Amino acid sequence: MAVLTGAGSSAESGVPTFRGAGGHWQRFRPQDLASPEAFERDPEFVWSWYDARRSDVAAVAPNAGHYALARLEARINDCTVITQNVDGLHQAAGSANVVELHGSLWRLRCVACGAQPLDRRTPMPVLPPRCQRCSGLLRPAVVWFGEMLSEEALAASEAACERAEVVLVAGTSATVQPAASLPLLGKGNGAYIVEVNTEETPLTPEADVSLRGKTAQLLPMLVDRFEQCSTASD
Ligand code: BJW
Ligand code: ZN
DSSP: OEEEEOTHHHHTTTOOOSSSTTOHHHHSOHHHHSSHHHHHHOHHHHHHHHHHHHHHHHTOOOOHHHHHHHHHHHHOSSOEEEEOOOSOHHHHHTOOSEEETTEEEEEEEETTTOOOOBOOOSSOSSSSOBOTTTOOBEEEEEOOTTSOOOHHHHHHHHHHHHHOSEEEEESOOSOSTTGGGHHHHHHHTTOEEEEEESSOOTTGGGOSEEEESOHHHHHHHHHHHHHHHHHHTO
């Protein structure tokens, strides 16, 4: 099984989504914050947004949907969680096989020497932070618009979708590429597509089953049912 998650799956933990009511992109323009040009122009401004988001995420906990996916992984031989989220909440809930397609809020990258230190300090003592090795500017190791995703993360995600019998898509607007195309890769190889979202998305017409509702409510129900069925057939 491959599971693709997006911001909606962390919404009930209190982490804002990007699009839609209350989303980041209602208050800010993506190109002012989530682009390499914005960081070049004003690293302190971009960092102040990331610093606030790191503090907000540090104060929240995984929700029932995250825990349900960790339970699912424990039940299935080959289960990969591919997340577009940078909050680390799947790992905090106990998922071990997680691909962070858009990077992590907790990893930094030096724009000069490429060092990638883990750093969980909230708030950062000085903005923008500097590299301990070479004093270069450190940036969040996340993927901004126009940037390439990590080749390794993308290859692992594609392979997981290509060999999946089921691709579960939870809490993503399925609008940002190449993540949004991953379920179609699975579908092309015969996978059954299940979508869980409070709203319709461009992926809905492609899904075999589309469940309308919140991940923290629906994912535990799905996994409960799966556990009952797999116990019955043991
Ligand atoms: C609930 C819920 C609840 C709410 N329960 N559900 C092909 C065609 C067109 C454009 C492109 C293309 N290929 C590449 C591009 C350009 C671009 C792109 O896709 N643009 C589109 C927007 C048009 N892609 C890129 O630039 C990517 N790079 C790349 O492809 O490089 C090569 C290349 C470059 C340029 C041209 C061509 C090729 C990189 C994309 C990086 C995205 N980065 C961000 C920021 C990450 C760091 C950070 O967090 O700060 O990633 S943007 C933002 O969007 C973030 C998210 O991971 C991503 C996806 O959002 P997500 O997770 O789906 O959240 P929302 O808010 O959109 O949706 C939430 C959903 O949840 C909604 O559906 C709700 O209904 C639902 N929901 N509560 C269930 N409780
Ligand atoms: Zn450095």
